[in-house]
Amino acid sequence: MRQLFELCGRDEEVRFSPYVWRIRMAMKHKGLDFEGVAVRFLNKQPLESAQSKTVPVLNDDGTWVKDSFDIALYLEKTYPDAPLFGGAIAEGQARLLNAFIDNTVVRGIFPMIVADIHARLDEKNGAYFRETREKFLGCSLEEAQAGRDAALPKLRAALTPIRHTLMAQPFLSGDAPAWADYCLFGTLMWARIASDFELLGEDDPIHEWREGMLDMFDGYARAAKLGY
Amino acid sequence: MRQLFELCGRDEEVRFSPYVWRIRMAMKHKGLDFEGVAVRFLNKQPLESAQSKTVPVLNDDGTWVKDSFDIALYLEKTYPDAPLFGGAIAEGQARLLNAFIDNTVVRGIFPMIVADIHARLDEKNGAYFRETREKFLGCSLEEAQAGRDAALPKLRAALTPIRHTLMAQPFLSGDAPAWADYCLFGTLMWARIASDFELLGEDDPIHEWREGMLDMFDGYARAAKLGY
Numbered sequence: 001m002r003q004l005f006e007l008c009g010r011d012e013e014v015r016f017s018p019y020v021w022r023i024r025m026a027m028k029h030k031g032l033d034f035e036g037v038a039v040r041f042l043n044k045q046p047l048e049s050a051q052s053k054t055v056p057v058l059n060d061d062g063t064w065v066k067d068s069f070d071i072a073l074y075l076e077k078t079y080p081d082a083p084l085f086g087g088a089i090a091e092g093q094a095r096l097l098n099a100f101i102d103n104t105v106v107r108g109i110f111p112m113i114v115a116d117i118h119a120r121l122d123e124k125n126g127a128y129f130r131e132t133r134e135k136f137l138g139c140s141l142e143e144a145q146a147g148r149d150a151a152l153p154k155l156r157a158a159l160t161p162i163r164h165t166l167m168a169q170p171f172l173s174g175d176a177p178a179w180a181d182y183c184l185f186g187t188l189m190w191a192r193i194a195s196d197f198e199l200l201g202e203d204d205p206i207h208e209w210r211e212g213m214l215d216m217f218d219g220y221a222r223a224a225k226l227g228y
Numbered sequence: 229m230r231q232l233f234e235l236c237g238r239d240e241e242v243r244f245s246p247y248v249w250r251i252r253m254a255m256k257h258k259g260l261d262f263e264g265v266a267v268r269f270l271n272k273q274p275l276e277s278a279q280s281k282t283v284p285v286l287n288d289d290g291t292w293v294k295d296s297f298d299i300a301l302y303l304e305k306t307y308p309d310a311p312l313f314g315g316a317i318a319e320g321q322a323r324l325l326n327a328f329i330d331n332t333v334v335r336g337i338f339p340m341i342v343a344d345i346h347a348r349l350d351e352k353n354g355a356y357f358r359e360t361r362e363k364f365l366g367c368s369l370e371e372a373q374a375g376r377d378a379a380l381p382k383l384r385a386a387l388t389p390i391r392h393t394l395m396a397q398p399f400l401s402g403d404a405p406a407w408a409d410y411c412l413f414g415t416l417m418w419a420r421i422a423s424d425f426e427l428l429g430e431d432d433p434i435h436e437w438r439e440g441m442l443d444m445f446d447g448y449a450r451a452a453k454l455g456y
Binding site for chain 2: 084085093094096100102103104160162165171178179
């Protein structure tokens with residue numbers, strides 16, 4: 001049985017990790033079935049078989065793989081049909097694209113939704129999240145999030161390379177979606193599930209692309225349970 | 229005969245366009261000979277056969293192609309050996325990487341070397357450059373460049389995704405250089421040829437990678453004539 005270990009909120013059906021969503025979409029892309037297994041911040045013992053402290057972790061019928069990008073590379077090698085990269089150069093480039101998306105999009109969004117994420121957690125996991133994240137942020141979750149309207153133009157400006165790409169071609173990976181698309185889309189699913197704060201203007205080409213991604217695989221992502 | 233049209237300085241042997249350098253390296257990568265043809269800001273008539281107002285323009289024995297990324301795609305299609313991308317997904321991803329490098333690296337470096345670029349030009353082309361660029365910058369070339377020491381930490385921070393990638397693999401394209409590497413390296417050659425201002429710390433992994441790129445193809449880029 002193929003298992004994907006996923007972070008969940010108070011409601012076990014609310015699965016909000018940006019990195020897990022990248023793999024969820026990659027598995028759908030390759031037509032691979034999987035069972036999602038819920039994990040909480042304070043109960044990561046199920047991840048120990050992969051010697052990991054973070055999700056996602058994949059148990060592919062006894063083969064354990066951790067780290068979303070390494071899981072993507074593993075899936076590509078093990079199930080080469082429906083390529084996520086289609087070659088060594090694309091795999092190499094994807095590491096830079098991942099780093100760009102993590103640095104710009106994940107870091108840009110984080111303070112904007114951090115109190116909303118907290119609100120999706122149960123008391124015990126919420127207390128852990130607050131303590132660790134307030135240390136990282138250097139302020140309260142609520143203070144960090146309060147600046148989001150003012151920070152929004154800067155985030156949108158940082159998305160310029162993505163916007164320009166989607167004005168020239170339908171997907172980040174060209175004519176059809178592949179890993180780069182799932183990498184960004186998974187990140188945006190994190191915000192969608194945890195928060196009702198709208199990151200993108202309606203006239204933003206990234207908005208239109210996101211709508212298309214929500215519809216893929218019979219509306220798989222659109223049907224995801226929201227945390228609010 | 230294969231001709232590559234290139235922007236030059238007062239000294240015709242000083243060829244400093246970041247976009248031309250991307251193609252120079254891509255041509256070397258594919259083992260293609262070419263003759264560089266010098267063009268100046270105020271004499272772009274040679275580019276008209278490609279209906280282009282900017283370099284690079286390629287005349288591949290009668291086939292005219294403009295725009296550095298489109299030239300790269302043309303080279304890949306026409307000369308598939310020694311791939312620059314190696315597949316449709318990598319070509320799609322590369323558009324985003326190009327946009328990231330243009331947005332972050334080209335725009336970040338531009339004010340830091342703009343007065344140095346001007347110093348490489350003859351009087352007539354320099355006057356044109358000053359007028360158009362000061363309009364764009366909203367200040368004098370010298371004022372823009374004077375802020376470069378203060379701006380350097382921000383530029384280096386913006387290079388974080390590139391740095392992280394080169395800490396995980398030897399090239400942006402994986403185990404060997406390809407388009408993403410030439411795209412960034414060409415941009416850095418622009419700074420190298422126009423200015424003696426050092427953008428990278430000696431302990432920066434990007435610095436080491438750049439040294440390796442300078443040595444490629446028998447030191448082709450290292451032998452380029454500097455403008456100072």
